[in-house]
Amino acid sequence: MSIKIDNISFSYGPRKALCNLNLELKSGQFNALLGPNGAGKSTLFALLTRLYALQSGEVFIAGHSIHSHPAQVMRQLGVVFQQSTLDLDLSVEQNLLYHAALHGISAREARPRVTRELERFELTDRLKDKVRTLNGGHRRRVEIARALLHQPSILLLDEPSVGLDPATRQQLNHHIRQLCNQQKLTVLWATHLIEEVQEDDPVIILHQGNVLASGQVSSLVNASDSDNLNDLFQQLTGAEQ
Numbered sequence: 001m002s003i004k005i006d007n008i009s010f011s012y013g014p015r016k017a018l019c020n021l022n023l024e025l026k027s028g029q030f031n032a033l034l035g036p037n038g039a040g041k042s043t044l045f046a047l048l049t050r051l052y053a054l055q056s057g058e059v060f061i062a063g064h065s066i067h068s069h070p071a072q073v074m075r076q077l078g079v080v081f082q083q084s085t086l087d088l089d090l091s092v093e094q095n096l097l098y099h100a101a102l103h104g105i106s107a108r109e110a111r112p113r114v115t116r117e118l119e120r121f122e123l124t125d126r127l128k129d130k131v132r133t134l135n136g137g138h139r140r141r142v143e144i145a146r147a148l149l150h151q152p153s154i155l156l157l158d159e160p161s162v163g164l165d166p167a168t169r170q171q172l173n174h175h176i177r178q179l180c181n182q183q184k185l186t187v188l189w190a191t192h193l194i195e196e197v198q199e200d201d202p203v204i205i206l207h208q209g210n211v212l213a214s215g216q217v218s219s220l221v222n223a224s225d226s227d228n229l230n231d232l233f234q235q236l237t238g239a240e241q
């Protein structure tokens, strides 16, 4: 399922955060949204998830406007925000069942889904543990498992690897890629880290609210006079990695 972003702009008072964005995510693929701090990544996520109302332009999910068909399209979205939204004093199971209930899924129906997701994330033995006792990498996995409980076809992750050590970051990134391949999920992975983006990925380079480039990494690099994505990113944004 795809997301089409049609000419959206957004300002916080006088500060312009997004300027005339036009994008289409590749359906069933791992799409990377690469931008330095302040690029506008979180603002874009807030608009895609309807946390903020659109000020101009439109967003379509599977051809439906998020403005005119919100319930229909929101069901298709799984979201992992930059800041964790787990309740630290509830167990992993309680956090997951609570989310399922918010989506109208009964506990009876939710339990096997919880079991399946936790198995997939190798967290089965942590079911009854309070989230507070989990390390950062495990908390992130619980959040992703939670985002998948209602079986969305699109998964949005806003800098999910922030605060994790390099090995855990890599595992998480690898895990999402596997999920994407197995389930044909459309993924939007926001990051400021070039090493989380691979040559075959469709990438969107966002800087100061503007899309500077979008397309498959290797095509963008080949069409430029840079040797790799790192060089291209630096050339376009002036930002050092």
Ligand SMILES: Nc1ncnc2c1ncn2[C@@H]1O[C@H](COP(=O)(O)OP(=O)(O)OP(=O)(O)O)[C@@H](O)[C@H]1O
Pocket: 012, 015, 016, 017, 035, 036, 037, 038, 039, 040, 041, 042, 043, 044, 159
């Ligand atoms: N609530 C707000 N009020 C005013 N300005 C804001 C607000 N939130 C974000 N901004 C500004 O909007 C721009 C885009 O911010 P945004 O958080 O979307 O970027 P980002 O790419 O997610 O960066 P980061 O990784 O640092 O969160 C920045 O200039 C930021 O300072």
